[in-house]
Amino acid sequence: MTGATDLATDAGDTDPQVGLRAVAALRRLLEHLESAQVRSARAKGWPWQQIADELGVTRQAVHKKHGKER
Amino acid sequence: MFERFTVPARLVVKAAVEESQAAGDPVIDEEHLAYALFRDPDGAAARLCGGTVTLDGLKAAFAAANRRGGLSDTDTAALRELGIDVDEVVATFTSPLGPDAMLPPRKAANRHRPFSKAAKRVLTLALQEGVSRRERALDERDLLLGLLRNKALAAGVFEGLGVRYTDLLTHPA
Numbered sequence: 001m002t003g004a005t006d007l008a009t010d011a012g013d014t015d016p017q018v019g020l021r022a023v024a025a026l027r028r029l030l031e032h033l034e035s036a037q038v039r040s041a042r043a044k045g046w047p048w049q050q051i052a053d054e055l056g057v058t059r060q061a062v063h064k065k066h067g068k069e070r
Numbered sequence: 071m072f073e074r075f076t077v078p079a080r081l082v083v084k085a086a087v088e089e090s091q092a093a094g095d096p097v098i099d100e101e102h103l104a105y106a107l108f109r110d111p112d113g114a115a116a117r118l119c120g121g122t123v124t125l126d127g128l129k130a131a132f133a134a135a136n137r138r139g140g141l142s143d144t145d146t147a148a149l150r151e152l153g154i155d156v157d158e159v160v161a162t163f164t165s166p167l168g169p170d171a172m173l174p175p176r177k178a179a180n181r182h183r184p185f186s187k188a189a190k191r192v193l194t195l196a197l198q199e200g201v202s203r204r205e206r207a208l209d210e211r212d213l214l215l216g217l218l219r220n221k222a223l224a225a226g227v228f229e230g231l232g233v234r235y236t237d238l239l240t241h242p243a
Contacts (some may be wrong), residue, residue: 028140
């Protein structure tokens with residue numbers, strides 16, 4: 001396994017690559033965490049509106065993103 | 071789109087659909103394209119990687135990543151350098167939800183199964199690879215290069231197995 005620092009050094013430009021790659025990885029993690037939490041809330045019988053309120057988005061937005069998963 | 075694919079490349083896409091169906095996954099994702107490419111241990115993709123990548127190795131790496139919020143060992147190492155312990159974050163977050171909470175729900179084999187956004191990008195990048203080398207059709211090597219160029223989960227998994235886009239570019243086709 002290669003560390004992020006080695007990768008960046010290979011590419012010749014250190015900081016932006018490490019930072020950007022970390023942001024991309026965090027975004028992917030965030031999407032997975034959100035899906036898991038929404039599935040759990042739905043399984044517990046939460047309505048879409050309540051999930052949307054907690055996530056700070058509209059009911060339509062959360063339904064469009066997660067509604068197909070079931 | 072698939073009229074630009076060589077016959078072996080079309081078979082890989084077909085095999086990817088089968089891999090997704092067999093696993094009951096809701097979409098056809100990067101991992102299914104990767105499994106399809108490496109189904110044949112003597113196939114083009116395995117030869118290009120010099121035998122370092124096996125189907126079992128890929129499946130283990132993707133399974134671990136899926137339980138860890140879609141992050142490969144490479145991603146996890148990158149975040150650790152920034153002081154973020156992904157395993158701890160995921161464990162804390164999902165412990166009330168059960169061990170399989172991060173995995174998508176299973177889907178019946180006969181239901182409609184779309185390509186994921188990431189998998190679509192891989193196919194688009196693979197086409198670009200073919201075009202950039204003025205190939206007449208997209209082959210298995212282009213599909214593998216597409217996976218490595220997408221910089222999503224698959225690229226990190228392959229990097230953990232010692233396969234990088236830049237190395238493969240210089241490898242004779």
